[in-house]
Amino acid sequence: MKPAKLPNKDAYDLILEAIDVGTYRPGDRLVESELAEQFGVSRTPIREALQRLETQSLLTRDGRSLIVASLSHDQMAELYVVRSELEGLAARLAARHATEEEVRVLRAMVDEDRALLNDPHALARANRRFHKQVHLASHNRYLVQQLDLVHRTMALMATTSLAAEGRGQNALAEHNAIVSAIEAGDGDGAYAALKSHISVAFETRLRLDAVSYADKPL
Known part of the structure; x- marks a missing residue:
């Protein structure tokens, strides 16, 4: 199920909302190209949003991939x-x-x-x-x-x-x-x-x- 495209929101808000409503759950891998297609935006704002979410510890690294973090x-x-x-x-x-x-x-x-x-x-x-x-x-x-x-x-x-x-x-x-x-x-x-x-x-x-x-x- 793809998240609804909401052009009035930036890539960061779209990804965060998708995590919040459970579209992406702890452990799920987030792929830049797939997110860009799903949300109808270019890859550059998606990349910047992923970096921001990683800095906030909402995403974590699994090798070269970014996954939704989980809480102990x-x-x-x-x-x-x-x-x-x-x-x-x-x-x-x-x-x-x-x-x-x-x-x-x-x-x-x-x-x-x-x-x-x-x-x-x-x-x-x-x-x-x-x-x-x-x-x-x-x-x-x-x-x-x-x-x-x-x-x-x-x-x-x-x-x-x-x-x-x-x-x-x-x-x-x-x-x-x-x-x-x-x-x-x-x-x-x-x-x-x-x-x-x-x-x-x-x-x-x-x-x-x-x-x-x-x-x-x-």
Whole structure:
């Protein structure tokens, strides 16, 4: 299945989005000529995009080939620690600085996303959109930049924790608690609610990984 050609996006964004949605998964080899054909762009911007992604450790070398990187257990744990603290800070700042319009948008996202509970992949995309909106509502450009880096690395996780049974419903309840705290101007509450949300997501992912390990031959 070829990714849709989106001429309004550059090669870097197209490849990153393809990794994010699972078109290319950890271990997949990325070939410059094939990517150029798939995305309808020349090989030069593809080459530059691949170099940039390698510099960011989203791609790694396997001989002369570039493959989508994968995260070890320790790397994933480290990533969640950083994500938890930064996201919690974003929520705390959003409680202080979010406009009424931004809060209404967050509230609408929670309400609208209930229609996606039977589609984990669509819910995962909506989840990223929700978190990005919280980041923006912090009104701190440097924090948003760091969170963008964290979320780019999250794309290296081959599955979404929202695929676990019942996780989608619980995640939306957690989103609702985050928005309520931001709406009330409760910085400590928003920080705690978002950190708890990330903690549950991490635990869910660990459980999913444990199941996948059990299915692999020794």
